[in-house]
Amino acid sequence: MKLLSKLIDRDSSGQITLMPEEAEDMWHTYNLVQVKDSLRASTIRKVQLESSTGSVGSNRVRTTLTISVETIDFDAQACMLRVKGTNIQENEYVKMGAYHTIELELNRKFTLAKKQWDSVVLERIEQACDPSxxxxxxxxxxxxxxxxxxxxxxxxxxxxxxxxxxxxxxxxxxxxxxxxxxxxxxxxxxxxxxxxxxxxxxxxxxxxxxxxxxxxxxxxxxxxxxxxxxxxxxxxxxxxxxxxxxxxxxxxxxxxxxxxxxxxxxxDTKAAGEVKALDDFYKMLQNEPDRAFYGIKHVEKANEALAVEILLITDELFRSQDIAKRNRYVKLVDSVRDNGGTVRMFSSLHVSGEQLNQLTGVAAILRFPVSELSDQEDESNSDSD
CATH class of the missing domain: 3.30.420.60 (eRF1 domain 2)
Structure with a gap:
């Protein structure tokens, strides 16, 4: 991924222009684009043109559109990303408010604007743009x-x-x-x-x-x-x-x-660290259950006690359309790091990420046992995840 420009204000709003250069960059892009973001990119639009004789014909034209994102569709096999939304900027071919689907392509730049760029998104951009x-x-x-x-x-x-x-x-x-x-x-x-x-x-x-x-x-x-x-x-x-x-x-x-x-x-060197962390978690869950928590409520409680040594979390949670829910996970990641813990971000495309998703998508290995969770907290996390 190539970073072409970055304009972020003090209130964390702003826009970033990127160019995906390889198939893996489309996966990163899928994790960056969210509903209600503004996306500007070159695209093809079928338009109707009326000739001087009055006959009407259709033509395909290339134009640059800015849409407010409503749906995002990622094809993992073809590594293709389709983003649908409504036009929010004047354009000679597309009316304001009209729907359009932009297909993001390799080696074609796009500009993404957000009301809030959080630490998880910025870290993903840094990782995608830096080969090291x-x-x-x-x-x-x-x-x-x-x-x-x-x-x-x-x-x-x-x-x-x-x-x-x-x-x-x-x-x-x-x-x-x-x-x-x-x-x-x-x-x-x-x-x-x-x-x-x-x-x-x-x-x-x-x-x-x-x-x-x-x-x-x-x-x-x-x-x-x-x-x-x-x-x-x-x-x-x-x-x-x-x-x-x-x-x-x-x-x-x-x-x-x-x-x-x-x-x-x-x-599979790429996921080796994540696989080991998940394996360590399962061993801890079996041998010292008071040092292995999963589910957002339990992990947050352990974090409040400064007990989280390794946080295991899937990238799928950060694609939530619920802003409050997403911010909750971002806050947890930032807090664990601030407290000296390690964060392992799992890809939901990998088998280890799929396994972690079965455990609500968030788990933690603790520095020391935490057993004083109340019975009220011992409920299913399905309603809160």
Whole structure:
């Protein structure tokens, strides 16, 4: 997604112009557009034209319309978004108040105006527009003296850093210069990883090389992490996966990602964090039920006690046409973060999101047991969700 302009006032009203560039961006757009928003985009309208002789014919014309959104339809298979509403701006082809359906397309910009841009919507735009937020897979493709540090999204690879160092050849009787240069090279690659990989997002880091370069580099990096107490590397050690590549050039990444053994290990990295969080929740519900709550009322009560460690919530709840209901969930998300908790947003298109929706769409793993909920709160959440 490309952010073209952003004009938001102090009262949180305003408009943002975006251009979807890949199929996944249409899913983000579906989660951004809400009923009563104002949407401006280029569209095709069938109009009747009267000729000088009086005969009437119809023609299809391209025009730019601004509509007040009434219905939103997302086709997950075709990744197509249709938005229907009434025209709210003067147009030579469409009367004020007339209905029109706009089909949002890839590589065609649109402007979305809202009376209130809340934190959840703005965060989604930030994630959609920044490759580092989308890229839950990173890769270091290397050979002696050359390394490429990349972020990999579902549809593109973003080169974040290139490390190039001259490595002298080994000479008989002395390898000192070679070893020093190699160590300097490994240090530069390690610093590049620390600087350019967001481990809060990245679930796996492929380290690929011909020969034993990958093993030697990983040994160096983990040894240095222990010596220097580099917690970022130590805490994420399990995310590093060593694989073979034919060279250290960027194009070698394609062969790495198409390797069937690698594909199997990387299956569904995007939702790995969410799947684990849901699995942890079910285990907690079974073993320590006082530390696993679900349903908006129970989770809000736990949050009031500052007990929520991880909030699990589906994006479907934020597509509610009920503004008060949506604001309730936004307030919960903001409050959990303000209290130092972690928020896991689940996609309702993923199996983990479907499972969470069966538990009302909102659940929480607590820092400590909270058992003093009254019997009145122990009612079904169906009426409030």
């Amino acid at each position: 937020h989308n890229a839950d897979l990173a890769a270091v493709v290397m050979q002696e003296g050359l390394a490429h540090i990349c972020l990999v999204t579902s549809s593109m690879t973003v080169l974040r850093a290139k490390v190039e160092t001259t490595i002298p050849r080994k000479r008989k009787g002395s390898c000192t210069q070679h070893d020093k240069a190699l160590e300097k090279f490994y240090e530069a690659v390690m610093q590049g990883i620390i600087r350019h990989i967001n481990f809060d997002v990245v679930k796996c880091v492929l380290v690929a090389s011909p020969g034993f370069v990958k093993e030697q580099f990983c040994n160096y990096m983990f040894d240095q992490a222990v010596k220097m107490d580099i917690k970022l590397i130590l805490e994420n050690r399990s995310k590093f996966l060593q694989v073979h590549s034919s060279s250290g050039h960027k194009y070698a990444l394609k062969e790495v990602l198409s390797d069937s053994s690698v594909v199997g290990r990387l299956a």
